[in-house]
Amino acid sequence: MQNDVVLTMRGIVKTFPGTRALDGVDFTLRKGEVHALMGENGAGKSTLIKVLTGVYEKDAGSIWVEGSEGEAHIHSPQDAQNIGISTVYQEITLCPNLTVAENMFIGRTKGSRVNWREYEKRADELLSNLGIPARARQELSHCSLAVQQMVAIARAVDMNCKVLILDEPTSSLDDKEVEMLFKLMRDLKSRGVGIVFVTHFLEQVYEISDRITVLRNGQLVGEYPVSELPQVELVARMMGKDLDDLADLEAVGEKSAGSQEIVYEAQGLSSVDCRPYDFSIRRGEVNGFTGLLGSGRSESVRAIFGADRVTGGKVKVRGKYVKITNPHDAMKNGIGYLPEDRKRDGIIADLSVRENIILALQVMKGFFHPMSKAQMKEFADEYIKALQIKTASQDTPIKSLSGGNQQKVILARWLLTHPDYLILDEPTRGIDVGTKLEIQKLVLKLAEENMSVTFISSEIEEMLRTCSRLIVMRDRKIVGELTGDQLTQGYVMKTIAGGEQ
C-alpha cells in the first residue's frame, strides 16, 4: 500500500435479491483528496458506501484502512466510526423529534452521565462556525430540509475522522450553502482528511474534486484525475454512450407560454405557512417559483395543493370558483403535486414499486373502485419503462431502490394521474444528468400536450431551460415576475438577491 493512501477497497461484490449492486469494484482514497464517486442512478454508489461503513455485509472483496493492521473488519457503522470513517448518508438518518444538539451528539457521548448543557454549548459553537442557521435546543423537525442536511454534516465533521463520506450532501442545498460546505471540505482536506463525495451536479465535481471514480451498473469503469476527464467525457463514461449520442440530449426543446385559457387562478391564497398571494397559470404553460431556500417557494405551492392548512383566499379552476382545502380536493380538480421531501412526503417505504406508482390514481378512482391487478401491472410496467426505473421487479419495496430511482417512481405516480396542472417541487433531486435532461424534455412535451406545469428547482439553469415565466420570492413574499428577455441567469440571480428594482 502506498503511504499516502488511507483507504483501499478491492473486488467488492454485493448482491441483493434480483440485483447485483456491486460487481468486483475497486476504490482507492488518498490522504487530503476529494474523490468524486460518480455514476447513474442505481450504479451502486450508495451501496459501495454502505458496504464500507458496515451497513451492509459485503459478499466478497477486501477493505484496508490506514492505521489498522491487515484487512479492516467493519460489521457495523459503529466499527466504521471507531476506525475513523464518518458518513453522511443520502437519506437523512437523524431523529426529527430530538433537538439539534441531541442529534449531533447522540451515540457519541462519553460516560454514563451526560452533561447536555455542555454538549449544547459545543453544538452551538460548531453550528455558528459552520454558519448553520440552527440553534442547539431547537427540535430538528422544525428545521428545513437543507438545515437538517447541514446538521447531519456537522455531526459527521465533529468527529476526528480520517475519511469523510458525503453521499449527495448538496442535493437540497442552495449555492450559498454549497459554498459553505465546500469551504469546510477544503479545510478538512488541508488537514489530511480523505473525502468521498457523491453528487449528480457536475459543476460541483469540477469545482472541488481531485479525482473521479466512475461506476456503471455495479461495475468499475475507471479512476481518473479530474484534469484528464473533461465533463462530456465523464458523462459518456457514466452513461456508457458514445459522445455522438450525447449531442441530441442537450437540445431540450421549445419553451411554452401556453394558450390564453387560465387553468388555475388564486387570489389572496394563504396557508399556515404562507402569506396571501395571487397567482395564475395558463393551459400548457410552464412556470417556476424561485428564490433562496426558506424564501417560501415550497410553502406557496403547497398551499395550492392544500398540503398545509389553507387559511384564506379564493381559487378558480378552469374559470369556476372551487374550494381546495386538502390534497383530495386538489386532485379532484385535476391538480397533482410532487413534494420536495421524498422520504417524508413521497414514498410509502414498505409498499412495492407498483403500489407506489398507482397510489394517487387509485385514490382518484375512489375507495370503492379498486383497479384490477392486471391493470396495476400494466400501468407500473408502462412507467418503469418510460422513466427507465431501475428495479428488480414491480414487487420490490420502494425503499430498496436507489435514491434517484425512488424519485422516478414518485414522478411516475403523478404522471399516471394525467393532471391538468402538475406541480413539481424539485423533481430532479438526486437524479443523474442524463435523466435530468430527459425529465426536462418530458415537462416540455407535457406542456405541448396542454398540461400546465409549475416547476421548482434549486438549479436556476434547469428552470431557465423549461419555464417561460419565473416568479421570484424573497422572505416569503413574491418580489418579481420574470418573462422573456429577463430570463437570464444573471438577471434572475440579481432579482433573487434583491439587488435591483
Place this chain on the structure above:
Amino acid sequence: MSNGFKKKMASELSQLLIPLIALGILILFNLIRDPRFFSIGVAVNNDGNSVLTGNLISIIDSASELAIIAMGMTLVTAACGGQDISVGAVGAISGAVFVKLVQAMGGINAGTFAAAMLLAILVTVCFKLFNGTLVAVFRIQPMIATLILYSCGRSIAYWINGDATPQLTSPILTAIGMTIPGVPVPTPIFCVLLVSLLLALIFRFTNISLYTQSVGINQGAARLNGINPILIKLLSFVLLGVCVSVASLIGISRLGQLNHKTLLVDIEMDAILAVAIGGNNLGGGKFKISGSILGAYIIQMLTTTLYAMKVSPVNVKAYKAIVIIIIVIAGSPVVKEKLRAIWKRLKTGRVARKEVA
C-alpha cells in the same frame, strides 16, 4: 412450476413461514407424544345429534373468538401502529347490551335475536368510534386511548345488567355456540369462516388494504395522495368493533349465560400476540390477516397441548409465555436476517462444492 410463480409463492409465504413452522412443530410434538392426539371421532350429544369430537375440532372451535378478534386487531394495528387493549371489556359490554335487549323483548326468537344482535353491534361500534376518535383525531397512543375502556368496560357491563349472571336457553343460542342440528361441525368454526369471507369481500371490493397500509407506513405521504388518515383509522376501529361484538355473541352462546367478569377475559393479550405471531409488525404498516388467524390457532393449540399434558392451570400461562417468546423471536427481523445469511452461505457452499466435483 414456473420460476416466477415459485418466487411469488416464496414471497407470499415468507411472512407466514415462521408461524407455519411453529404450527408444524406443535403438531409433530403432539403426534410423537400421543399418536392419537388428533384423531377425530363421532359422538352423540345431549340433543341427540351426532357431532365430531377430538382435540383438533376442539382447538379450532375454541380459537374462534380469538381468531375473529385478531382479524380486527390486525387492521387497527396496521392503521394506527398500536393495539386496542379494551376488546375483552368492550366485548362484555356488547354481551350485556345483547342480553338486556333480548330480555326486554321477552325472550329469544329469530326476530329478537337479530334485532338485539344488530343493536349490540351498533353500541360496540360506537364505543370503538370513541376509541378511534381519541387515536385518529387527538393522536393519543392506541394503548392509552383504550386503557380507559379496558379498566371500566366491565363495570359498564355490570351497570347495564346488574350483578346477575343471566341464564339464556334457546335453540338459537345452542345452534350458534354448539352445533346446528344435522351439522356435525361446531358452528363457531363457521362464524370464523363467515367473518373471514366478509373481510375478504371488503378487501376485494374496496381499497381498504392499500389505504390502511399507506396510512400505517407514512401517514403524511398518504394524506398528500388524497387519503384521509382519520377516516381510515376510524374505519379500522369500526371493523374491530364488529369483530368484538360477534366474538362476544359466540362466547355467550357457548355457555348459555352472560358473566360480565369472565366473558372474553384476557383475550386482548392473546389477540395482540396472535397478530405478532402472524408476522405482522406491531408498529403498523404492512399486514396479513391470514397470519393473525394462524397465530390465533397456534395460541389455542398451545393451550390445549399444555392442558393435555396435565400442566396445572397456574403454570399454563408461564409455559405459554415461554413458547410464544420463542416464536416471536424466531420471527424477528434480526433472526430472520441471520437465518437468510446462513441459508445463502449454505447454498453458495453447495454450488461451489458441485463445481469442484
